[in-house]
Amino acid sequence: MSEPSRKSVGVRIDDLKSGVKSGIQIASRIGFTAAEIAADTQEVDPRELGESGRRHLARLVRSGNMTFASLSHNARFADLTNITQLDRAVDSTREAIRLAADMGVPTLSKGLGPLWSINERDRESVIAALQDVSQYAERFGTTLAIHSRFGGSDSLVELVNKLATPGLQIAIDPGELVSAGIDPLAAMNATGEQLALAYVRDAQVGTPEHAGMEVALGQGALDVAAYLAHLSLHKNLPAPILRRSDASNAPSDIATDKQYLLDAMLF
Template identity: 25%
Template sequence: MIPDGSNANLPLPPLALAMLGLELPTPSIGDLDPASKLRAALSFTRAGGVGAVQLNAAEPGFRPRDLDRSARRELAALLRRSNLGLSGLDLFIPPEHFAMPGFQDRAVTAALAAIELLADLRSLVCASGSLNESHAKLAALSLMLPAQTDRVIIDQLAAASEKCSVRIADHHWAPPSTDTSQSPRITHEIIAPGLDPAAILMAGGDPIAQAAKLARTLASARLCDVSAVGRRAVSAANNTPFSTALGSGRLDVHAYAATLSACGYRGPVVIDLRQVNDPHRGLKQAVESWSA
């Protein structure tokens, strides 16, 4: 059931910002190295009023194989100095790679390494008390598994997740009539749904209804929208029913936030600025729309 206005006083889930697809203007060639780009992104996040980040485990320089123990400690220290929490990791490699013989081993290896990386970073970041224990437990690895995933792979990912106490957020979604994958995936509680409103809207679904249905079991939720030309940032203008503002998106952010809150989701909601040309405006709109 989608909540009514009686739930207006419930606290909203906190916001995080995904590093995936975040394109900030760089003033010089020297700022293009991964470490400098991350520092700029963390400053941008704090200045925008967001308290946590979702790192991209597929980004060169921040892939598990790029980060030895010392580099992981340095990354965690940078998050602490920036006064930012860690909401999780993104690993959006093509889902079909988990099913294709030529790519399957590499995809599974990358996912297993990302699980271990998230466990390490979570432990290091939380060591200073910058995130409380209950918040830290909500950090998840976001990925997208194919519609039909080999049970052996599911069991392998689940075993690694359980060992590291890291949840996997599977952002695969398809209309119920065509989705044959839900039953085998949800047999492991540690592999839980991830909610991406833009992906659901583009597939002809209703993200508000999905939020109401899945909120208590979600491992991760995104904050993003679509327009007639593709992904876009959310806007407070969408909180007005039947908005006809030029360029407005399709997600009712107020209803989405209220539904997640009222239906029991307590994890971070990750602002997703993929394909957003003006990240400063996009982040400002997302933060304003969330609290409107």
């Protein structure tokens, strides 16, 4: 099978705020080539979505001429760094991994909270939980891709190396990093071959304590062209890149972002 074109852009379906089915249809009309869907909503709940529902959702994405790039899983009850609900978070993450595997989705994207600022005993419990879910992901042929605005990618790389499980890799969200005062290009360089998923969004510079505001692509601190050029050096990174935004999500804005990214890509 030939390698897919890297000059392509995917989208988070939930950003369209139209429901999953309508969002998939809108994304397909705009011309996106891949989709990410949240697996922690009432509409897509791993505990409620049966076998036929899983097949139907996968068909919806692929009938829109898109690949199913990833699921995201970031509900508060699924936060692996919240020690008070760690067992529930592990169970929920396992359910989302199994959902991804059942639908042939290669990656589950998951944000981490401030792991590096909690006490050592609790941190070891969280790391053990990450070991558990990453081994579970490996068992089902799925990758758990973690990202965080706390600690930077150096810390994530150290964590991934410590666990040494093929089922655990890194996702990069430049808007998340910029908003915390972290250089996304340096962070990307630190990930090496452990980068499994890449988003694109922009933000103003902030700190971990006071996040910078998300802004439209090209209007913040992210050098979009340089970021895309750096991504092109990661030959093992699955295409496409995923457009992400928590702010500007009118279909016209999303279509503008897609074209902006395609025009900025040199690969």
